[in-house]
Amino acid sequence: MLSLTVPLVALTIVFSLMRAYSLWESRRAARKTGLPYTYSPVHELETWAYITNPLLRWMYQDYLMKGHGWPRWARFMVKDWMYEDKGRAHEEFGDVFLVVSPAGMICYTADAQLALDVCTRRKDFIKSREKMKMIEPFGPNVVSSEGNLWRFHIRITAPPFGDAANRLVWAETIRQTGFLVSSWSVSESMALKSDIYLLGVNVMACAGFGRRIDWTDNSKAAPEGHETSLVNAIFGVVLYLPYILLLPQWLLKRSPWKAGYTAYKEFEQYMREFIAVEKARIASGSGYESKIKGNLLTAMLATSADEEKNLKQGAQRTSFNDDEVLGNVFMFFMAGYDTTANTIIFACVTLALDEDLQEQVIGEIDRIFEEAAAEGREELSYTHDFPKFKYMLAFMARSN
Template sequence: MASFSLFLVILAIIAHAVYTLFSLVNNIRKARAIGLPYTLSPIHELERWAYVADPILRWYCRGYLLQGNGWPRWARFMIKDWHYEDKGRAHREYGPLFIVVSPSGMVCYVADSHAALHIGTKRRLFVKPPDKMSNYKMLEPFGPNIGSTEGDLWKIHSRIASPSFDEYTQKLVWTETQRHASTLMSMWSSNRGFEFEKGVYTLTMDVMGCVSFGQQADQNNDEKTRLPEGHSLSLLGALRGVIMHLPHILLVPKALLRYTWKGVYTAYVELDQYMDELLFQGMKDLSNGLDGARSKENLLKAMLRSSKENEEKGPRAVGAKVSLTNEEIKGNLFIFLLAGYDTTANTIIYACVILALYPDTQSKVLDEVGEFYKGEDAGDSPNKSSSEYLAMFPYLLAFMHEILRVFPVIIPIARQTISGQELTTRSEISGSESFTLPGGMDVIINNTAIHFSESYWPSPDILDPRRWLVRDSQAFDPSKPPTEEQEADIQKCVFSTQSNAKGTFMSFGEGPRACLGRNFAKVEFVAFFSRLLQNHRLEAGGDVNPRETERNLRLLSGGSPVTLIPPHSVDIRLVPRGS
């Protein structure tokens, strides 16, 4: 009996090996038919096994990464979101478009701006991967949302959610961010051991709490004293726990998760309870007519109102969906929290460190902030629109976009072809080339490779906000003296994203699926630094080695499953300007 069982095990292993080999050979044949360069990997980053390989290989390869050569070739494609540490090396080796082939399938990587723009704008031809473990399905622990849906369903989400991001919301973001930045400023400047990263996360969470749900908080309060009745975690703590452990939540059955990763399960249950409570209160206020005018609404109530109005108008076609379910509204609440809290906070954290390490850049930001506050009641005028506020900070906006170019907080942009699709690459050397990808093929826009391409950004390793102040960013090389025309543009200091060709800056995406909250993020970033640096400046702590710190930031990421985060905390101090 034992011998027979052993025979079955050996037979199963042989059968699996034969099937794996057959699948690999078949996928190689398909890749060759496409005509693009290809390379082989035991697994690719969109497979479930990548969630197992990722933490192991990140730990094992850390020393190799610190040598400055990116990932070792044998490990590169088995790691989730390997693109940031790679900095375009794979594309310099294989080309602007290439294919990774594994036994389970193929992935096409794109670092050509023309092809990336085509993928971003043709949303019905290149859809988000439907697989449960894709990066977009990672955004659905509580329900479908505007960040994860496709086709007509996405249009419904967009129609209901988009009106919420209006001028009132932008002004509320400005006011709340400045209010919380003032509190953070007093705590930070008086405490040399202050963990500023934690303060920034709390600030963005509190801003989102107010803007999204009408909940105001005071950072001076200890997190435990701010716990609502019936909760063991704060909203911030629950959200953090969910974001950092999304693979566990999606892969492990909840009954098993409860006993194997108790802290993760608690965070999931707590956040779900928070959103149920917020949704119930919002619906109650709306039905009782307590929401009042739009000027008093938060994002949740605005979305509930929009959904109700769409339902009252009726479907455009018989049987068509016109409103969102409670699950879908919760899904959007989560995506709003994630985008407004996590991505903006990490952008601000990277910016704080870089300002402390780049005194000349910080000096220009301080000058601009100083000019802003020379005007009477500049920081508190209720009559200014958000666009008027932003227009006063062209250099700070240029700095923000340069931070997002060098540290693209949202790393992967994944799509899947619904049928055979033609992609065209354009090069000054080789001209145009076209390739047809088969239906059902995964495609990833490598925005880090695009941001670090010499073709689009001369001397891409140099962080220089002036790129965003000239008329043609592709002609501006920060390693060389600017031309007379470029110098004139820089002196005028007019920020514009029109200076860079479409498809060359992908941090907010391109086309109809571009980031809905990009203006939200700009307002929050500018409001934060305009208040924080009004009478202070940032400096690195005495034990911080500037060169080593920046090197580590550029060579390593923190390994978050959703966004790019710094690999470690940095001692950054807030000191009076004159000190």
């Protein structure tokens, strides 16, 4: 027993000294900025927060329900603490302040203009490479890259986000909403969160890589050469994403979340097959139009192929390799389904709480349907009718 105690004590002392030294260095850097600062033993973005975050959330679930925010000592160790704490920390420390911890410091701002400025000055505010590596499970992408590499990614990934993609999203959302309404009309309770997530994932599968998924598809068998169906692979990646991002593959494969490893590998295989098919279509000269017009994967490969054609001899590479295509499709998919699904869920809750808002939104929908009918259209269209939804786009701002 003694033989284990001594190294453990020594390790704890060394670790504590290192943390104390790092804290001292962070504090020195914070003082130089002239901004107000406060301390926290762990900050919300460091590795230890994977422990403090769930632990504190579990410990303080009842306390949070009282609406007093977080206990002051704990707040900065919790991921996204500010949503429950509201503006309390800013009332205490001002519009801009620093949280200093042994793992570095974080600057928080309640000034929207400043936040916009930081987000748009990409050259001055560089994201940490070490953290960005984590969001490259399938390859480098527009979110994980910086500087010239980011410009290279944005040149190929921006053009696909045009009208064709918007029309595809419009049409597929109507189709998926049809499934949702049918499902809700026969079931006794509405599973708002999981059903809206399903809708978001299905729309993104269509817009992201041109695959139409029906609500009954999750029972489909795996095609030859695969262990699982595309739908199961997609949902596996969504479900196990934190483990896929956090654990190395060799560990994930042997962990209790090994289904996440299968989903990860299968998703990659499906995507590489889709890329090969689309590239072959483009190379054969049969045009850039895939069956599902406007999907981001095909549009990105087309932009990439155009860039390659225009490449001058001896110039730097201008087209994507397969890893970069895969990395970006994955990023679109993840950035797209979660944000959109959360916005819809929040919108539903907002409407449920305010009858007047409901009336206004319904009034606008009815009016636009009537105008379309007067022009001889039974269905609404993206081109003619979407721009008319002014109230719909802004009603959540009014609900404050």
